[in-house]
Amino acid sequence: MSRARAGAGxxxxxxxxxxxxxxxxxLAIIVVYAFTTQSSSFTFxxxxxxxDWFGVAFAREDMWxxxxxxxxxxxxxxxxxxxxxxxxxxxxxxxxxxxxxxLTFIVLLPIALPGIVTGIxxxxxxxxxxxxxxxxxxIVIGHTTFCIVIVFNxxxxxLRRLSPNVVEASADLGASGWQTFRHVxxxxxxxxxxxxxVLAFALSFDEIIVTTFTRGGDPTLPIWIFQKLFRPRNxxxxxxxxxxxVTVTIVPVLLAQMxxxxxxxxxxxxxxxxxxxxxxxxxxxx
Amino acid sequence: xxxxxxxxxxVVGYEHVAVTxxxxxxxxxxxxxxxxxxxxxxxxxxxxxxxxxWLIVLYLGSIGGLLIYSFWSLAEFTGLIDRTLTxxxxxxxxxxxxxxxxxxxxxxxxxxxxxxxxxxxxxAYYMARYATRRGxxxxxxxxxxxxxxxxxxxxxxxxxxxxxxxxxxxxLGKVGxxxxxxxxxxxPVVGGASLIASKIxxxxxxxxxxxxxxxxxxxxxxERVPGSFLEASSDLGARPWLTFRRIVxxxxxxxxxxxxxxxxxxxxxDFILPTMFGSSEFYLGQQVFTQIGVVGxxxxxxxxxxxAMAIMIVxxxxxxxxxxxxxx
Numbered sequence: 001m002s003r004a005r006a007g008a009g010x011x012x013x014x015x016x017x018x019x020x021x022x023x024x025x026x027l028a029i030i031v032v033y034a035f036t037t038q039s040s041s042f043t044f045x046x047x048x049x050x051x052d053w054f055g056v057a058f059a060r061e062d063m064w065x066x067x068x069x070x071x072x073x074x075x076x077x078x079x080x081x082x083x084x085x086x087x088x089x090x091x092x093x094x095x096x097x098x099x100x101x102x103l104t105f106i107v108l109l110p111i112a113l114p115g116i117v118t119g120i121x122x123x124x125x126x127x128x129x130x131x132x133x134x135x136x137x138x139i140v141i142g143h144t145t146f147c148i149v150i151v152f153n154x155x156x157x158x159l160r161r162l163s164p165n166v167v168e169a170s171a172d173l174g175a176s177g178w179q180t181f182r183h184v185x186x187x188x189x190x191x192x193x194x195x196x197x198v199l200a201f202a203l204s205f206d207e208i209i210v211t212t213f214t215r216g217g218d219p220t221l222p223i224w225i226f227q228k229l230f231r232p233r234n235x236x237x238x239x240x241x242x243x244x245x246v247t248v249t250i251v252p253v254l255l256a257q258m259x260x261x262x263x264x265x266x267x268x269x270x271x272x273x274x275x276x277x278x279x280x281x282x283x284x285x286x
Numbered sequence: 287x288x289x290x291x292x293x294x295x296x297v298v299g300y301e302h303v304a305v306t307x308x309x310x311x312x313x314x315x316x317x318x319x320x321x322x323x324x325x326x327x328x329x330x331x332x333x334x335x336x337x338x339x340w341l342i343v344l345y346l347g348s349i350g351g352l353l354i355y356s357f358w359s360l361a362e363f364t365g366l367i368d369r370t371l372t373x374x375x376x377x378x379x380x381x382x383x384x385x386x387x388x389x390x391x392x393x394x395x396x397x398x399x400x401x402x403x404x405x406x407x408x409x410a411y412y413m414a415r416y417a418t419r420r421g422x423x424x425x426x427x428x429x430x431x432x433x434x435x436x437x438x439x440x441x442x443x444x445x446x447x448x449x450x451x452x453x454x455x456x457x458l459g460k461v462g463x464x465x466x467x468x469x470x471x472x473x474p475v476v477g478g479a480s481l482i483a484s485k486i487x488x489x490x491x492x493x494x495x496x497x498x499x500x501x502x503x504x505x506x507x508x509e510r511v512p513g514s515f516l517e518a519s520s521d522l523g524a525r526p527w528l529t530f531r532r533i534v535x536x537x538x539x540x541x542x543x544x545x546x547x548x549x550x551x552x553x554x555x556d557f558i559l560p561t562m563f564g565s566s567e568f569y570l571g572q573q574v575f576t577q578i579g580v581v582g583x584x585x586x587x588x589x590x591x592x593x594a595m596a597i598m599i600v601x602x603x604x605x606x607x608x609x610x611x612x613x614x
Contacts, residue, residue: 008416015408022405023432023497026443029453033446042446044453084337091333103334106341112547113598114555116571117349120591124584125351145345148337177319199434206436208558212575222438226558229442242439253434257427 027246034239040232057240066224067244073136073220074204077143081200082193084144085151093159110146118145119213126214135216142214143207147200154196154260155189162188191259198256202249221245349595356588367584375585379593384573388593391570394485395553398492399500399546405493406500406545411534413501414508426505433498441562444491448481448563455481478565488564495559496552500545507541508534540609547605554594570594 008016034053036046057063091097092104110118122142126132166188170180208222219227225245228238322329359375361368378384413425432440447453458464471477471484478484511534519529557571568576570590577587 008412012408012412012416016412019405019409019497019501020428022494023429026440026447026494027432027435029443029446030439041451042449043451044456084340087333088337091330091337095330097330097334103338103341106346107337110345112551112602114551114571114594116555116557116574117352117591117595118345120574120578120587121345121348121352123578124355124588125348128355128584129351141344145340148340176316177323178315179319181319202434206434206438208438209555209571212557213578222436225436225438225442229445229562238442242436242442246435246439250431250435254427254431257430261423 030239030242030246034236034243036236039234039236042235053234053236053240056234057237057244060237063221063224063241066219066221069136069218070205070221073139073143074201076140077147077204078197078201080140080144081147081151082197085148085196085200086155086189086193088148089152089155089159093156094164107149107152111149115146115207115209116213118142119210122210123213133216134214135218138214138216139211139220142210143204146207146210147204150200150203151193151196154192154199158189158192195256195260198252202253205249206245352588352591355584356592358585360583360585365582375589378586379589384590387568387570387573387590390567391554392597394489394492394569395550397489398496398553399549401489401493402497402500402545402549403504403542405497406504407538410501410505410508410538410541413505414511415513426502429498429501429505437495438558440495441491441559444487444494445482445562448487448490450480482563483565485564488559491559491563492553492556496549499548499552500542503544504538504541507538507544511537543605543608547602550601551598554597 032046033042035049035051036042037048037050038046088103088107092100119142122138122145123134126138126141127134132138162185166184167180170184175183206222208220208226211220211223215223221241222245225238225241228241322332355367356375357371357373359368359370359372360366379388409425409429413422413429417425449455455464455467458467467481470486471479471481476485476489478486481487515533515537516529519533520526524532555571555574557569557575560569560572570593574587574590574594577583577590
């Protein structure tokens with residue numbers, strides 16, 4: 001233990017630091033160019049700094065419309081996903097039934113398969129075969145589909161670590177099923193639902209691939225940014241809006257992670273790393 | 287404590303029981319929960335139904351609809367979709383123009399996956415072996431944050447970094463190496479008209495965007511490698527490189543495979559980045575987007591999508607066998 005833990009070698013330290021810099025450098029660039037005085041190119045270093053672009057961005061009604069649409073879609077999708085995801089988690093947890101394994105695999109598909117699959121499948125089937133007109137409704141359907149798994153993963157992880165004795169104790173003490181749910185299960189699941197909900201919200205708010213296929217005429221915020229990308233004028237406005245978009249998702253996700261840390265199941269909810277914040281061996285084998 | 291004090295306590299106790307009892311008997315919620323308690327199958331069905339309807343009917347149903355489309359074809363003269371079942375759309379995938387797209391995308395996905403694995407390893411190893419518990423959480427958040435900041439925003443940043451007047455040229459110019467880029471982009475396969483219009487930039491940005499997806503599962507896998515294994519290996523005389531190759535790498539494999547599911551799948555279906563970076567050569571996602579959005583050839587778009595799906599399903603089943611799902 002002692003020698004291995006003594007400290008990382010210089011090479012490892014340098015490599016790790018470089019990878020970290022690689023991850024954060026582009027975000028710094030976005031910030032820098034939100035303040036540049038140039039309107040149509042991104043010279044480095046910026047010739048001057050200004051706050052004007054924030055005023056220009058905030059005055060744009062089309063930006064706010066896209067922003068509101070993104071908020072609306074994310075809010076509805078998250079709500080539906082929380083309902084479906086936690087119900088499914090409740091069904092899968094400690095119950096064996098036909099098709100259980102298949103179902104837990106299918107719930108993963110919308111994020112394991114390329115997003116384009118969900119997008120084109122929903123578009124061609126809903127609009128092509130059933131004449132559902134694309135719009136907010138179809139965007140919500142697409143987003144909910146890949147948000148379910150985020151909530152599901154978080155709730156299942158929590159349920160697994162919740163001792164079944166707690167539920168039995170509650171019943172032994174005379175609580176009804178509803179009371180057990182309300183006073184025992186819910187308080188235990190609350191942070192998992194919150195963490196899952198925030199991650200689902202963030203994922204929906206930033207999504208662009210599925211949205212491209214399912215949307216009607218109105219752009220969501222990422223689509224709006226994408227449309228502005230190839231316009232030569234007022235380019236820093238895009239950076240200002242980009243900063244807003246990042247803040248809207250990063251701050252809640254960061255808070256949710258902090259919150260979930262106390263219960264040690266802070267995951268991306270996307271599978272990746274869902275276990276990494278847990279202490280070793282804390283996950284009971286299923 | 288006087289005897290007159292005791293009864294109220296008891297009464298309080300009774301009252302509490304009485305309250306819960308009332309709540310148990312009355313109210314629709316109580317009735318429902320009693321019903322579900324007596325009929326566990328009904329409870330399971332009620333829990334399952336919404337998600338099953340959504341995932342099986344809506345999601346898998348839509349994919350089924352897409353499958354039907356892929357067996358239709360686009361009538362050559364009218365440009366309308368001919369709804370007779372045919373394999374001609376799949377046949378057209380074998381045309382060089384189309385098969386090249388698939389191969390190019392696979393090559394890019396493989397290159398990006400390898401690059402992500404190499405870049406992810408040192409940081410993941412540092413996090414798992416050397417960071418304190420608190421430090422590891424901070425690093426974990428630091429890796430996670432870029433993942434949760436808009437993907438489009440991070441791609442936008444790279445357009446600003448790689449531009450001719452941007453920071454990369456500027457920095458290399460300072461040390462007199464900006465000629466290196468210009469030489470690099472004249473290279474035959476990977477080059478392009480400018481740095482942004484070259485495959486090199488597409489590769490860099492893909493690698494950058496998916497890197498956190500690789501770091502997190504690799505770190506999770508490495509965290510489970512007991513330190514004693516490494517000590518035992520070195521006690522038995524293995525040099526660090528041998529320990530890495532024979533102990534660390536095999537144990538990290540499920541994590542690497544889990545990460546590669548994301549790096550591979552995300553590269554396969556992306557159509558935003560190839561429009562922002564790289565040459566005019568198409569990638570799979572881009573072709574799907576163009577066929578359905580511009581050309582109106584939904585059958586061909588559907589067939590391409592099923593190629594991507596088939597590749598991913600093969601990949602997922604291999605990953606599952608390799609035990610990668612436990613690292614997810």
